[in-house]
Amino acid sequence: MTPTAYALWFVVLLLLLWLAWTYNRLVAARNAVKEGWSGIDVQLKRRHDLVPMLVDAVGAYARHERGLLERVARLRSRNVPDLEEEAELSHELERLLAVAEAYPELKASANFLSLQRQLVEVEEALQLARRYYNGAVRIYNTLLESFPTLLVARRFGFTPARYFELPLATEARAPEVKW
Template sequence: MVIAGIVAVVIVVLALALVHLYNAMVRGRNLAEEAWSGIGVQLRRRHDLVPSLVSVVQGYAVHEKDVLSAVSRAREAGMKAEGGSARDVGEAEKGLSLALGKLLAVAEAYPELKANENFLQLQHSLTSLEDDLQMARRYYNGTVRDQNNRIMQFPGNVVAGWFGFRRMEYFELSDESEAAVPEGYSAK
């Protein structure tokens, strides 16, 4: 009778631990998905800002068609990557960051453009968006790290295997030098 009671208690404790681990993994996955949607919002805001920036620069830098078209192509690639994996979106956005950096570097050669109030406001908005995107990326990567820890540590790895939880991808740039703020961005 005592042994049956002990076995029953052990089974109940194991079942509660299983439920707790499962719920923690579901909660972690949901937090990471929510964080990913935050990145998506910032990327959409960034994509919406690019045509205005290109239009203002185009008015002053008519001889820079290659740079302007590169920014437009990079924006298009970023928009097409939406809904893809973190790696695919990261690669597309890395291309857009590089193209925007070149665009802002070109703007340095046009004093009238640098003094244009609309350009300055767009540049400030872009800088603010980049900061917001960086915060969203940090939050997402933190939730992914926590979820991956749950999935990879024992006994979570067993529970994850039973219920099909998989490691999540981080949203990061592939090279440290690319993580630097592109030349031309100002910290206002």
């Protein structure tokens, strides 16, 4: 073989190694996005598990808020979380906590305080999971849009991920929890 042929094979080998390395980076970034989403999913399920207990606790005191309680229960009953419905659930949970403020006996209830504290913990964990996920999405999407990585991403069908934007029930105002 001639020196030119060796140089050509060397360039082809380098190109193939770069292609494999780039593809593996894209796969790792995509898997980090999936991992981040699973963390959000766990926290959403935890929140959904708390909702019926909160509705029951508030419902015992606030019989005239039946419409609100039914909306929260309906939103919670969804098996597959939908981002629009999750945002609506966050809004309704905020309203539910505001209704609870009007009932001093409810606010003093150890059961309600425990549920409220758990909701705050779940919302904080959800916020951390959202930050991790959105960071993974940012890294992944940056890889997809960066040259020359975008050439590999397009060739192998990598698609951009969406950021997770969901208002948390405790974001607008932190519930008052007395220890």
